[in-house]
Amino acid sequence: MQKVVVSFRLFKEWIEFLKDNGFEVIAWDSSVPPSKEWIKENIKDADGLLCSLVNRIDREIIDAAERLKVISTFSVGFDHIDVNYAKSKKIRIGYTPEVLTDATADLIFALLLAVARRVVEGDKLIRSGRWNQPWTPDFMIGTEVNGKVLGIIGMGRIGRALVKRAKGFNMRVIYNSRTKKEVEAEFVDLDTLLRESDFVVLAVDLNPTTYHMVNRDFLNKMKRSAFLINASRGKVVDEKALTEALQSGTIRGAALDVFEEEPTSLDNPLIKLENVVLTPHIGSATFETRQKMAEVSVKNLIAGVRGEKMVFEL
Numbered sequence: 001m002q003k004v005v006v007s008f009r010l011f012k013e014w015i016e017f018l019k020d021n022g023f024e025v026i027a028w029d030s031s032v033p034p035s036k037e038w039i040k041e042n043i044k045d046a047d048g049l050l051c052s053l054v055n056r057i058d059r060e061i062i063d064a065a066e067r068l069k070v071i072s073t074f075s076v077g078f079d080h081i082d083v084n085y086a087k088s089k090k091i092r093i094g095y096t097p098e099v100l101t102d103a104t105a106d107l108i109f110a111l112l113l114a115v116a117r118r119v120v121e122g123d124k125l126i127r128s129g130r131w132n133q134p135w136t137p138d139f140m141i142g143t144e145v146n147g148k149v150l151g152i153i154g155m156g157r158i159g160r161a162l163v164k165r166a167k168g169f170n171m172r173v174i175y176n177s178r179t180k181k182e183v184e185a186e187f188v189d190l191d192t193l194l195r196e197s198d199f200v201v202l203a204v205d206l207n208p209t210t211y212h213m214v215n216r217d218f219l220n221k222m223k224r225s226a227f228l229i230n231a232s233r234g235k236v237v238d239e240k241a242l243t244e245a246l247q248s249g250t251i252r253g254a255a256l257d258v259f260e261e262e263p264t265s266l267d268n269p270l271i272k273l274e275n276v277v278l279t280p281h282i283g284s285a286t287f288e289t290r291q292k293m294a295e296v297s298v299k300n301l302i303a304g305v306r307g308e309k310m311v312f313e314l
């Protein structure tokens, strides 16, 4: 019997699906990720691994596997996997792009609108009993989104989905990416993007070139009236530099779905700032999308073990 390891709490019906397909399944069943030792021990004689972004799949784990054919991740991001090393050992990698593009782009727009229009601040104001004045023209003034400049860094699937949504808000869209793309937006260099954008959205993956890409220098180049939106990976942003920029008025605000450390701690000074909207890494978190991610990642796993074509392979 071929054996697969699932190193995060996957929906029960997909565990059953794997068993119905004839696999022996060793599945982790807690929201707290397993230890490295647990993965190493169980991966030893496994044919496939289904992991998520909370499992760091490094050389040590890959070396512990004696007959692993595939690592399938329940995510579009793959910065938690030593991809090159796995590939050098002929281990295939599956991931889940496309199925989460729209959900993630929607969340990015939700964050953008929320921070621009002070939605969360308003909510907190009411709940804390501080809404103690009648309507006035100057109360809770935010920033107009319609007609503004959206600067997208990275132009993959999510970048393109953002362009479509931005058109509905009559935004001018500029972007910067490694290469110029066929897309209804204007390619500009990074400095121009930072100088001209009212909203800067990060739509890049985390890799050595994007690690702490948003640093003090980057933030200083943005407009003082601009907002930063990040639903990519927390480590793309130097949170210390961002906190200082938000405190000193270097930029107007930020909306973050991802953090350098997750879950982020209550000691994170970003949490104290009114001009920041925070969500707990929920970019792809809709019922429909998570079901599709489960389906794709399970099918990738099975195809990888059987030496067949995967739905999405890196």
Ligand code: GLV
Binding pocket: 053, 074, 075, 076, 077, 078, 100, 232, 283, 284
């Ligand atoms: C989520 O962050 C993902 O990479 O799918």
